[in-house]
Amino acid sequence: MPDMALRSILIHPDPRLKKVCDPVPDLSDELRGLADDMLQTMYDAPGIGLAAPQIGIAKRLIVLDCVKEEGAEPRPLAMFNPEVLASSDEKNVYEEGCLSIPEQYAEVERPAEVTVRWMDRDGNEREETFDGLWATCVQHEIDHLNGVLFIDYLKPLKRQLITRKMQKLKRERARD
Numbered sequence: 001m002p003d004m005a006l007r008s009i010l011i012h013p014d015p016r017l018k019k020v021c022d023p024v025p026d027l028s029d030e031l032r033g034l035a036d037d038m039l040q041t042m043y044d045a046p047g048i049g050l051a052a053p054q055i056g057i058a059k060r061l062i063v064l065d066c067v068k069e070e071g072a073e074p075r076p077l078a079m080f081n082p083e084v085l086a087s088s089d090e091k092n093v094y095e096e097g098c099l100s101i102p103e104q105y106a107e108v109e110r111p112a113e114v115t116v117r118w119m120d121r122d123g124n125e126r127e128e129t130f131d132g133l134w135a136t137c138v139q140h141e142i143d144h145l146n147g148v149l150f151i152d153y154l155k156p157l158k159r160q161l162i163t164r165k166m167q168k169l170k171r172e173r174a175r176d
C-alpha cells in the first residue's frame with residue numbers, strides 16, 4: 001500500500017469546483033488510496049469534510065469526520081457515490097465554512113436529517129441516517145459532487161463579496 005500524501009486543495013473560484021462529478025463504477029487500490037489521501041488532507045487542514053473535486057478529481061467521492069468532542073474516537077468515513085435517499089421536512093441552520101473558501105463562514109439552512117446510501121472503501125453498500133452537524137456536513141460534501149458550493153445558497157451580494165475576497169486571496173498566494 002502506497003504512503004498517504006497530502007493533496008492541495010483548490011480555492012474558489014475554480015471551474016473544477018463547478019463540475020458535476022462522475023460516478024465511481026468500481027473500487028480499486030488507487031481509489032482507496034485517494035480516499036486515504038483525502039482523509040489525511042482533511043485532518044491536516046483541519047476540516048470535517050472534503051470532496052474529490054476540491055483536490056481537482058471529478059469523481060463522486062467524499063470523506064468526512066464530524067466527531068468534535070475532545071478525546072473522542074475519530075470516525076473517518078469515505079463515501080463513494082453517496083446519494084441522499086430521504087430528507088426531513090425539519091430544517092437546521094449551521095454556520096458553514098469550506099476548505100475551498102478559507103475563513104469565510106455563513107449560515108445555511110438545510111434538512112435537519114438525511115438518509116444517505118453509499119459504497120464504503122471495502123465495496124459494501126451502506127445506509128445511514130445522519131442528524132446534527134453530520135447531516136449538514138454530508139449534504140455540503142455531496143453538493144460539491146454536483147458543483148454546488150455553500151455560498152450558492154447565499155444572497156448574490158454576499159456571494160459576490162466572498163468570491164471577490166477569494167480572488168484577492170488567490171492573487172496574493174500566486175505572488176508568494
Ligand SMILES: [Zn+2]
Nearest residue numbers: 097098099100
Ligand atoms: Zn466545502
